[in-house]
Amino acid sequence: MDTVPIVFSIKTTPKETLEKWFRLMTLGRAIDEKAPNYLKQAIGWSYHAPYAGHDGIQLAIGQIFEKEVDHIFLYYRDLLTAMSCGLTAEEIILNGISKATDLSSGGRHMSNHFAKIPWNIHNVSSLTGNHTLHAVGVARAIKYYGQKAVAISVQGESSLSEGFVYEAINGASKEKLPVIFAIQDNGYGISVPKKDQTANRKVANNFTGFKNLRIIHCNGKDVFESMNAMHEAKKHALETGMPVMVQANCIRMHSHSNSDRHELYRSEEERNYAQEYDPLAKYKRMLVRYNRFTNEEIIAIENESKIELKEAHKKALKAPDPDPNTYLDFVLPEPHKPLKYVDGTHHEEGEKKKLITALNETLKAEFRNNPDTFMWGQDMANKDKGGIFNVSKGLQQEFGPKRVFNAPIAEDFIVGTANGMSRYDEKIRIVIEGAEFADYFWPAMEQYVDSSHDFWRSNGQFTPNVTIRLASGGYIGGGIYHSQNIEGALTSIPGVRIVYPSFADDAAGLLRTAIRSRGMTMFMEPKALYNDPKAATVIPDDFEVPFGKARIRRNGEDLVMITYGNTTHMCLEAAEKLSKEGSSVEVIDLRSLVPLDKETILNSIKRIGKVMVVHEDKVHSGFGAEITSVIMEEAFEYLDCPVKRVGSSFTPVGFHRSFERMILPNTEKIYIAAKEVLAY
């Protein structure tokens, strides 16, 4: 068991410090106890997870946090931690009752999720412990930029059951990062006792095998033990740059939240026992017993806290409610707008380059252009290998292992630490290979979804500046996990731009725009086209393609095919074949799925009247379903026949080439479907 030096004790701690702590604890507890009343009076605070019983450790975590220097990620029970970090009673109540002036989210995010982003008290989601990855990510930046600071991830012990928490701790251990994992152990995950979570009651000891990780246990109900533990944790992280885990034993004096009733699963004896353990009562007794405060002084402070709470309550009630008409604000930040290539086209002549070359050279150019760019992923950089398909070849050699490096085989870690690192500074731009192949991306979905609503959830205060590259699609005989598409599922999630180029120049231009933009972009790469001469084009050195701008790759009069990715080329081949038979087919390459260029689509339909929607992903609920619905709603009267969709079958993609031919669309299938439409 790790022991820590005693820096704080009842006898030696200065009286003004003891008083500051007592004021925080008294006021915090008063708010904690008042919070349910707001719900009873239908004012708000419909989610409240009382912190009573965690008082010692929450006070201590906040006390070691240095605002605007350290970074802290609180969880939904951290009311006192937030106050100990410096939030006022009014700021706490504004969050509780979801006012427009709530610092965390302006009423957009759940109550009891406290944040103050300018101070580096980050806005976190409700997914327990997934901010552990963000803390590790921001610590990577702290280390890279050489700042004397720590990242603090605060969470309950049940969150250690989550796989992504393991990934985060593994990463901090491997990269030797100054992260403090502050674990508040109250023995329950809602109603689930610890014995149903893990075999080890001392859950932090599940991580004793990790190198470079120091583990400290403390009594989180005791102010002095908690202060000594957190003080030592920070000292260690600052001095060594290594991670520390502090497991603080707490007691949950009340139910998990106001939607829980702990009397359903905790005996009366246990509930009484929990009350007896009250850390605030203990601290108060100690102050008096050791003659640091008189009873009169204690009562005076308690009375002052009541007055302070009353005033904060009055001010918070007068604050404006959020304006629901702002609901469309902050879904995505404004992207970088190309000035030279306004519509994302060019007339450059010269040597054609392959799609893979386009990506590689654009990455290098952007990394030269911006020194605050970073890239990581699986198989990213090991000697001459640069990415599973060598897209990133040579980048580590040129930009060094601190900017371009391998990630563990942990997709969620790859995305989550990108989110975290980009919190350090607005200027940072991160490119990640989200997974080896697109359909290996599913383990990262929780971070993808979480990141997708960061901008909205924080009321426009934070957006992860991350470009996720994914090698997508089939035609390589890869089968499940190697030859499938996932964009149909991703496009249903707001808050991320999704692009899927078909040609080298568009790939280069979209990648440059993505890297230069604020916000998150999913960059799908049709891997079958990396080295295919038909995707090769001439590329201007500074080419940029704006988001939401489709490109008409072939003009026509009889039928328009709307497509993207691999099937763009198949549509062009089918169109060429049909032209020899006397039909004129237009081919629109969408390039961007989100945002979608409805204007180009609708203009073509109004002119042509017959339309096909073609993509490699499944017809069933694929992105074509959305395009078709848009057409039906906004251009029905211009249609000469039903919209025809072509895509893959509602099955997995089989491994044997014959399965692939049967399941995926191809030029012949598109041609046959086009003949039907033209004949309608």
Place this chain on the structure above:
Amino acid sequence: MNKTGIFYSFNSKKTAKAAEKIIEEFGADFKIVPVNAEELTEELFLSFTNLILGVPTWFDGELPNYWDEFVPALEDLDLKGKTIAIYGLGNQVEYPENFGDAVGTMVNLVKQRGAKVIGSTTIEGYTYESSKAELDGKFVGLLLDQETQPRLSKERIANWVADLKTQFK
């Protein structure tokens, strides 16, 4: 005979019951003064030469609040000349990682202040993973498990008291 006191929380149930059994086992000829540990003062503590402390283990290996709050006072006391024996309740099945830790913690504290600690017991018959109360293959006090081994407590108390009787002066 020097003054002997048994210190435990009068509000506790199992620890108090064990105290009563210990007193009973000592018999009427051996006067033992019960003291409420929740109202302990330094003066009261020092007024005894022989002390029996009832220190149950709370939660994951912690001292109960009433003992924990006395620790800063204890750290300043001179306990030379005191003979102290400590018993405590624990649960070796649900808390095997810290069975009876509070007994070990308290023994260390009083030893550091110069007290002579008596009443070590065998670890045989218990099943646990680790305990701060274990030193050199023995428990440094009496560990009682009323949750999972209630029938063994009577004999354990009897054996322990028999040993204490020979050592208290």
